[in-house]
Amino acid sequence: MAFDIDRYTQAATPVTWEDLDYEVFRDHPLPPDTLRTLRYMCEIEFHTVCYLRDMLVSPSRKDPEVGTFMTTWNWEEIWHGEALAHVLGLHGITVTYDVLKAKRMKLGWRDRFSPVKQSLLSNIVGIDFVAVHMLWGSINERSTAAAYKRLAALEDSPVLGELLRRIASQEAKHIAFYTTQARARLQDNLRAQKLARLALRTAWQPVGSGVSPEAEVDHVLRHLFSGPEGRKEVLAIDRHVAKLPGMAGLNLVAETLDSRGVPA
Template sequence: MPVSSRSIIGRSARVDLEGIDFNSFETQPLAVETLRCLRYMCDVESHTICYLREILATSAHRDPDITAFLACWNYEEFWHGEALGQVLELHRLPGAKESAQDLRRERKWLDELRLLTFNIGSLIADDFVAIQMCWGAINELTAQAAYARMIAKAQHPELSELVRRIMKQEGRHLDFYEGEARKRLLKSRRAQRLARFALTKFWAPVGSGVVSNSEVAHMASYLFADEEGLVAAQRVDRKFSRLPGLDGLTLLETAARRGGKAAALRQ
């Protein structure tokens, strides 16, 4: 049964930072490899407002449950980016706002092209919203797995606590996307076929097209290309492929192996 947007609204809030010792990042700084992943995650979280623009350009804006959820999703993701940006600033790196300004300036024409694509897709496919909900579900699953892998890799108590609090909110986002995707796929075989085609042909890890290809490859390699990472990626794929019509997809595992190879070639 899909999670009600109203239940999410009732619990929506800024990520709780009470008790997080941010000073520990100055006395116990994060490794360079971890900071690269944190930069990636901060940029993706801060870019949510642009994803929201694309979704609302489609017929999804007619569904009050979806728009209610999206309002909370965007609010919470914004504060996730700010919290991660605060950690980056303590390492003398650009925070969320500064990095977001640079990314949006660089991506101006690409963003307009993506918006046009979403408009056209919504016009020619009645089941386009189902595809969007599937896309949201795999992205949230991937984000949860990526955060969990970063905790395991970094072994930093304060970062672990901060990321766990972010993951708790991300889990509610996942529940909504997954529930809506399942509901819409069950109603339409055509939606199942279109979603499977779109995901197989066009899906890439969340953040692709926002940050550089080299950073996408680094994230995939650092978090998912080793033995433990591949197990985590396979777990994501198994869960996602339980959605109607999407059995057997190996989206994250394929991306992880591709990213590992790309990163190895750059070394």
């Protein structure tokens, strides 16, 4: 089923969050582990502007549907960050663009070199890079949606749970776009399939790796995906990926968690 990009962009709105009763957090604050995970999520949502920056120097920018989607996607993700930042603010935790800018400054040359490297590598690969980009995005969006779902299930907070479900609902649209695009671009394209598998095998890491400290990445993975229920979500992601052309047997997310010592 084709993804209707015009319908998506015309219907796009910021996630609704101001109607929820956040006063409950004054009497029933969220626990430290949950706040730590929420902060990670918030910072990554705000950081999506850097992914958009990298896309603009790759062959993906030349595709009108991809460019249109990425612009709207980035706008929606920023509002996800705003909603999560509000919850964190009620707990005395401030996440602002200045804070994130300072973090990127600490990355130094790695952050500044990222779009240059992306441009060089992606333009050498050519148009098949877009297939890699779309598959990569599909996995990241599925991982993000699963993370919101797991946190809502783990935390006994109706307000937080409702907010996370609303965010995950928008993430589902992002999954649909990336997956539809990835399937179409991988179909009957052996070169794109090989490039995608190679890129994922050699370079993919959980969302936020390279931006957040490894200790924070590991905390989030263990907090959300440890144990049978967490592993069930991870295996579901891998099953969806394996259904795409040329991706059979690619147990990427489960193997990554195993390599990081996240218990099943």
